[in-house]
Amino acid sequence: MLEQVGLPQEIHMTRVLSYNIQSGGTYRTDKLATIIEATRADIIGLTEATDPQVAEELAQKLGMHLSMSGEAKNHTDWHVVLLSRLPVKDIQTHVRPDILTKQHLLEVTFEENNGNLLTVFVVHLTANFYKGSVSNRIRQTEMQEILRTMAARQGTPHLLMGDFNAVAPGESIKTSALLSYFLNPTQAYPKQNSDSGAQAELDLAIRSSIRALEALPGNTFLSAITDTASLLYAPSASLELLDEAGYVDCYRRINPHSPGLTYPSPIPAGRIDFIFASPELAPRLSTSYVVVKAAGVAGYEASDHLPVFAEFAL
DSSP states (O other): OOOSSSSSOOSEEEEEEEOOOGGGGTOOOOHHHHHHHHHHHHEEEEEEOOOHHHHHHHHHHHHHHHESOOOSSSSTOOEEEEEEOOEEEEEEEEEEHHHTTOOEEEEEEEETTTSSSEEEEEEEEOOOGGHHHHHHHHHHHHHHHHHHHHHGTTTEEEEEEEEEESSTTOOOOEEEHHHHHOOOOTTTTTOOOOHHHHHHHHHHHHSSOOOGGOOOOOOHHHHHHHHHHHHHOOOHHHHHHHHHHTTTEEHHHHHSSSSOOOTTSSSBBBBBEEEOOOOOTGGGGGEEEEEEEEEEEEEHHHOOSOEEEEEEOO
């Protein structure tokens, strides 16, 4: 939970926030801005930034530069955005419709407070959960393309962040909690009003599953079996590629034993939102955490994802 708020901006750190704002963030701009401002982040990567008006309003409220990958044509185009209080030196949008199937890869280079350059990539990998193992292969192909793109920055400090719709190698999804969230309409967990494509895909996958799943909520034994079994099919192939390439999972480096679950925010079941630092940037990592609540606003009030924060020393 974020506790320190309202402190003066420090110039010897670069603070980064990765935030899925859920279906454009429409009607939740004030709450999103409150959470973002409380973190004092210098660079914010937004996914599901489908409403350009919301992105512009957030930039104005926070007094930040706005870099957009494009405007979404429909709710399944999960476009990405970067907000920054640091000077923007270069912007590139990488478009591969046959590989980066849902959205573009946004690349922005910033000048840090010490004058050095930092390149940031933000992405939202495909969900397609209803396709089972096929979706894992799709994300793996997307990550291969992303790694080819980032190879141009090899030897320089850079990072990749966003919603990866995958878990880290060796981690799993608390399937029982996830199913409880979507299956039990009487539960006390607040839900966002949303036409989220990812949520729709999960709903489709659940509806197509056996009705016996409805017995999971509240059944400790079945929940334990389901959560253990999820290790066998946890979607981690895409993140294994990042690990093999030497990229550092910022949250896990700082918090080797804490779950750090980010989705769904009312009852977190999986860690699918990440900030990855390149080998050149990783030694500067000083802290990283998941923002559960900030400035009196609970994470679930603003989005169905919890944001991830990382801080790098200059």
